[in-house]
Amino acid sequence: MAEKKTNILRDNPLMILLLGACPALAATTDVRAAAGMGVMVLAVLLLSGVIVSLLRSRIAAESVVPTCILTVAGCTSVMQMIQEAFLPSVYNMIGIYGAIVAVIVLTNRFACEAVDEQSVSETAKAAVTTGLYFLVILVVVAAIRQVLGSASLAGLSLSFLEEYKIAAMVKAPGAYIVLAIVAAVIGKVSMKKEKEEK
Amino acid sequence: MDNSLILVLMAGILANNYAIQNFLGVDSILSNGSSVKKSLRLGGFVTLIMVISAVITWPLQTYVLKHAEYLQTLAFVTVILIVAAAVEKIAGKSPDRDFLLFAVNGAVLGLCIRNAQTGFAEAIFAAAGAGLGFLAAMAVFSSLRDRVEEEEVPEAFRGLPVNLLIISMMSLALFAF
Numbered sequence: 001m002a003e004k005k006t007n008i009l010r011d012n013p014l015m016i017l018l019l020g021a022c023p024a025l026a027a028t029t030d031v032r033a034a035a036g037m038g039v040m041v042l043a044v045l046l047l048s049g050v051i052v053s054l055l056r057s058r059i060a061a062e063s064v065v066p067t068c069i070l071t072v073a074g075c076t077s078v079m080q081m082i083q084e085a086f087l088p089s090v091y092n093m094i095g096i097y098g099a100i101v102a103v104i105v106l107t108n109r110f111a112c113e114a115v116d117e118q119s120v121s122e123t124a125k126a127a128v129t130t131g132l133y134f135l136v137i138l139v140v141v142a143a144i145r146q147v148l149g150s151a152s153l154a155g156l157s158l159s160f161l162e163e164y165k166i167a168a169m170v171k172a173p174g175a176y177i178v179l180a181i182v183a184a185v186i187g188k189v190s191m192k193k194e195k196e197e198k
Numbered sequence: 199m200d201n202s203l204i205l206v207l208m209a210g211i212l213a214n215n216y217a218i219q220n221f222l223g224v225d226s227i228l229s230n231g232s233s234v235k236k237s238l239r240l241g242g243f244v245t246l247i248m249v250i251s252a253v254i255t256w257p258l259q260t261y262v263l264k265h266a267e268y269l270q271t272l273a274f275v276t277v278i279l280i281v282a283a284a285v286e287k288i289a290g291k292s293p294d295r296d297f298l299l300f301a302v303n304g305a306v307l308g309l310c311i312r313n314a315q316t317g318f319a320e321a322i323f324a325a326a327g328a329g330l331g332f333l334a335a336m337a338v339f340s341s342l343r344d345r346v347e348e349e350e351v352p353e354a355f356r357g358l359p360v361n362l363l364i365i366s367m368m369s370l371a372l373f374a375f
Binding site: 014017018019020021022023025026044045066069072073076077080081096097098099100102103105106108109110112171172173175177179180181183184185187188191 | 206218219220221222223224225226228229268269270271272274275276278279283294298300301302303304306307308311312343352353354355356357358359360362363367369370
């Protein structure tokens with residue numbers, strides 16, 4: 001097995017953003033979709049982390065990755081079904097990206113790291129922190145993109161911005177640019193924090 | 199050969215590029231820090247995985263999963279995982295953690311899910327197109343990233359933000375198609 005990389009995600013919002021870039025870009029055209037996606041990722045992280053860490057002693061070293069990937073896929077399916085049953089509008093908004101949660105690096109790597117964690121409660125704590133970071137970032141990015149790109153926010157239209165819409169914001173290039181700026185702000189803030197700690 | 203199949207292939211590489219325009223698997227590209235040469239190799243493996251997965255998942259979807267839609271995600275991920283492990287075995291290395299995490303990505307799963315609604319020949323061509331598109335995106339991205347002089351970039355933008363800006367320019371270029 002390759003060297004163990006523990007706690008790579010802990011308290012590192014930039015890393016979370018990097019590994020979860022796919023849904024962070026795709027589900028941020030609408031704040032509701034972003035919130036739904038964020039909650040889904042949080043739930044998948046928590047569920048798969050707890051399951052993997054309960055099974056930790058029974059997973060053979062060479063089958064860690066396949067076990068984690070399949071656990072995450074199972075948890076994602078469960079969350080998709082729950083979402084389809086109770087929040088069909090969000091389910092339709094997210095589309096196939098709901099299933100993609102099963103294969104993004106963020107969820108899979110988190111599950112793999114849960115194998116090396118000390119206890120179930122620690123894994124659960126890490127899952128909630130990671131998920132909340134991700135949820136907040138997603139909602140912020142979505143709010144910026146939706147206000148600038150389609151002059152509305154979570155279904156409410158902001159008519160005074162109607163003439164100043166930036167069409168590229170709802171398309172792929174705008175998504176990357178907004179995410180880059182948000183990532184730079186996060187990087188700046190965490191750099192400042194580090195300097196203060198020193 | 200049918201012209202529409204060529205169109206499907208070209209769309210996968212350019213206009214409908216999975217990683218750049220649809221964000222599928224972009225996390226794998228961003229988190230992979232290897233050189234252009236290694237990126238080409240990895241992209242080639244992903245293309246192979248896409249085509250083989252498409253060959254397996256299309257009949258699986260058409261004949262089995264249409265009776266049990268809710269199993270789609272789990273079944274597809276299982277197939278992709280097995281194919282990825284097999285490809286790596288054939289390629290001569292034992293499956294390690296990072297390759298599987300890289301190869302089982304959103305582009306492959308997204309392709310399999312989208313292919314479910316098309317015909318078999320179209321599915322194979324879409325897989326080849328998506329794979330080549332992914333390969334091209336990876337190679338171009340790693341080459342551009344190598345050319346960015348880190349010292350010239352403002353401190354806060356180093357790392358992920360500037361990489362995202364590189365991809366945003368690539369996606370602007372693809373808008374032309």
